Amino acid sequence: MAQTKNFRFEELLDKHHLKKTGARLRVLSMMYSKNTATSQPDLESVMSDIDRVTLYRILNVFEEKGIIHKVFDLNGTANYAVCHSDCGENHHHDEHLHFNCTNCKNVYCLDDLHMPRLTLPDGFKAESFTLYASGLCPKCSKKSNVMAN
Amino acid sequence: MAQTKNFRFEELLDKHHLKKTGARLRVLSMMYSKNTATSQPDLESVMSDIDRVTLYRILNVFEEKGIIHKVFDLNGTANYAVCHSDCGENHHHDEHLHFNCTNCKNVYCLDDLHMPRLTLPDGFKAESFTLYASGLCPKCSKKSNVMAN
DNA sequence: ACATAAATGCAACATTATTACATTTAGATT
DNA sequence: AATCTAAATGTAATAATGTTGCATTTATGT
Ligand SMILES: [Mn+2]
Ligand SMILES: [Mn+2]
Ligand SMILES: [Zn+2]
Ligand SMILES: [Zn+2]
Secondary structure, three states, X not given: OHHHHHHHHHHHHXXXXXXXXXXXXXXXXXXXXXXXXXXXXXXXXXXXXXOHHHHHHHHHHHHHHOOEEEEEOOOOOEEXXXXXXXXXXXXXXXXXXXXXXXXXXXXXXXEEEEOOOOOOOOOOEEEEEEEEEEEXXXXXXXXHHXXXX | OHHHHHHHHHHHXXXXXXXXXHHHHHHHHXXXXXXXXEEHHHXXXXXXXXXXXXXXXXXXXXXXXXXXXXXXXXXXXXXXXXXXXXXXXXXXXXXXXXXXXXXXXXXXXXXXXXOOOOOOOOOOEEXXXXXXXXXXXHHHHHHHHHHHO
């Protein structure tokens, strides 16, 4: 059962010539199970049995391989999210909106909201764009509506 | 002469009911003298005689008062830039493009490039937007052109 | 089953940031 | 000009985040 559940992640690791280790599979299954990014502190506390350094190394390879991407939230905290664009070895295309909820602190990757390519002042050569927004996520805006009644 | 040069900054501190101290004036004059943001590490090394804690406190009040705003660069390093929008006590409106040069690491506030207000998925209530771009700044793109010849 | 590169664990260290408390100072009051 | 006091600074201690070097273990190909 746990075997079956991890099958796709094992394939994913294979594809990237990474060894299938317990730590890596757990990180993948945690990140793929959520629709928001996961903060480094969260990862660290959930995976507290995995050594901190190992965790950093796992996150770094995953990022290099184009499996996940790193997003800093409004507090400068590192968050990691699964790539849904076709990212590859040192080539990311995660140019979507990152929504940071000021209440629950969750970071949402809104893949559908792509960047409007705009014209920069003379001399600036842009290679990539990222869009940030902050405010209330659906869950928290619903809650605050209820509170107000 | 140094007196004259600091006059506007003394006025600024006055306006915000902040005492005119040497440290604060130096931070202001450094940040206003540049057209890019200043990173925390840079500030710390330039102002190495000012205690680190004091520096953090200065940056924090300035941010609260709406004198400067904080921007995290691609490496998650805190950068601080003068506000050119009409920001005030706990009310920032710095919704412009932040350009992070991958070569010189400088962060430019491109105030003229405002956010295209876009429609978010159901439930998301955005309060503010920020736009990030990375690539080469004018100085660095010029240099890399020269190199290529 | 064996060999080996890859992955992990561990210790030490660096940087960034915050808190509590003691001391100093800017600016107001007399 | 001397005095007062809230505000600002300094100092020490601690926490959180991230990196490096090296020893040990393990996944995987043979
Ligand atoms: Mn994303
Ligand atoms: Mn800015
Ligand atoms: Zn929320
Ligand atoms: Zn540059």
